[in-house]
Amino acid sequence: MGLTSNKMLVVAVLLAVLLFVGTVWFWPRLARPNWRAVSGRIGLLLATQVVVFASIGLGANQAFGFYASWADLFGQESGQGVVVDHDAGGTGGPLQVVDTQQVDVSGGARPRTGGQIQKVDIVGRRTHIATPAYVYLPPEYFQSQYRTRTFPAAAVLTGYPGTAEALIKGLHYPQTAHELAKEGKTQPMILVMMRPTVAPPRDTECVDVPGGPQTESFFAKDLPEAISAHYRVGRKPGSWGIVGDSTGGYCALKLAIHHPETYAAGAGLSPYYRAPTDPTTGDLFHGDKELRSSADLMWYLKHRPGPDTSLLVSSSRQGETNYKETLRFIDLVKAKKPTRISSIILDSGGHNFNTWRREIPATLQWLSGRLSDR
Structure with a gap:
């Protein structure tokens, strides 16, 4: 059974209940003051607590999408895939659709009504990075009256660790985008949902690591190129935006600041502003x-010309550790024309899915107003 399967969670919960009942039932028999009884009590208590904590962990992982598989959990993820050379003599292309699923909205079984989510495998032409993603296509993409229309696109990034599925099941990006467009609050957009970690289990912080994964180049060049070659995405400057939470929020801001020619807008939900160096990242800079210095967004904006892009940051007065730093970032950007800055500041809200779900509708509306469909 998979780490994120409902069966695994149910089995863990049932086992915890059975062990709890068994502990209560057998406790009188294990009350004798001899080593066997003491060992039995220790064993039952230890087993019960382990299974209870495992149940809580599995439930939290399902809710927040930290790890996608057992290999991912234990740092043995090999999901980079096989790099395929797609030169003229090769087969296939930089993007392959491997599965489709319906959007969890009314009429979602019909793409013309609910849109569609396609699971794809992407291979970067320049970086040769191979990674999966989920692409949300709005209902208009399948309607005959829009058959020649192009659509704006937004890359949507998780935090670290995180799974792309969490953007669908936990943060409800496709459902929210569908409802907002249906209500006329946003234009129909294509969403490309993925992890910023394209070389799992390493956290590359969207850096072009010397001698390692060229993550920034992948998101700045390869990803828009692969998506635009397969889907009807606007090709003029201003057609692409990017949004993410936590690590994904840092990456979104960084990519919009470093590559305004690609990303006309970047939104960071609960972001930080400089790439950390820790055991999950390894040596990013060599x-x-x-x-x-370039991976420190404050430094970059102080020492480089202001990029022609729009930025959005979010934080909370209570519950977020980045609040004061976010205010400093806003003040810094306000002085860097032609860069534009907006913010969402909640009275309270933690670094979690519930907070980000409160911010996503306004973020998508903001993003929609800054992207072109041509």
Whole structure:
């Protein structure tokens, strides 16, 4: 059974209940003051607590999408896939659709009514990074009157660790985009949902790691190119935006700031503003001071011309550790024309899915107003 399967969670909960009942039932028999009885009591208590905590962990993982599989949990993820050379003599292309699923909305079984989510495998032409993603196509994409129309697109990134499925099941991006467009609050958009971690289990922080994964180049060049080659996405500047939470929020801001020619708008929900270095990232910079400085968004904006892009940041007065830093970032960007800055500041809200779900509708409306469909 998979780590995220409902069966696994049900089995863990049932086992916890049975162990609890068994502990209560057998406790009188294990009350004797001998080593066997003491060992029995210790064993029952230990087993019950382990299974209870495992049940809580499985439930939290399902709710927040931290890990996608057992291999991912234990740091043995090999999901980079096989790099396929797609030169002229090769077969296939940079993007392959491997599965489709309906959107969880009324009429979702019909793409013309509910749109469609396609699971794809992407191979970067320049970076040769191979990674899966989910592409949400709005209902208009399948309607005959829009058959020649192009659509704006937005890359949507999770935090670290995180799963792309959590953007669908936990944060409800496709459902929210569908409802907002149906109500006329946004234009129909294509959403490309994925992890910022394209070299799992390593957290690359969207950095072009010297001698390692060229993650920034993948998101700045390869991803828009692969999506635009397969789907009807606007090709003029201003057709692409990017949004993410936590690590994905940092990446979204960084990519919009470093590559305004690609991303006309970048939204960071509960972002931070400089790439950390820790056991999950490894050595990202290999002594390259310029690369390290560029990964600090505050430094970059202080020492480089203001990029022609729109930025959105979010935080909470209570519950978020980035609040004061976010205010400093807003003040810094306000002085860097032609860069534009907007914000969502909640009175309270933690670093979690519930907070981000409260911010996503306004974020998608903001993003829609800054993207072109041509």
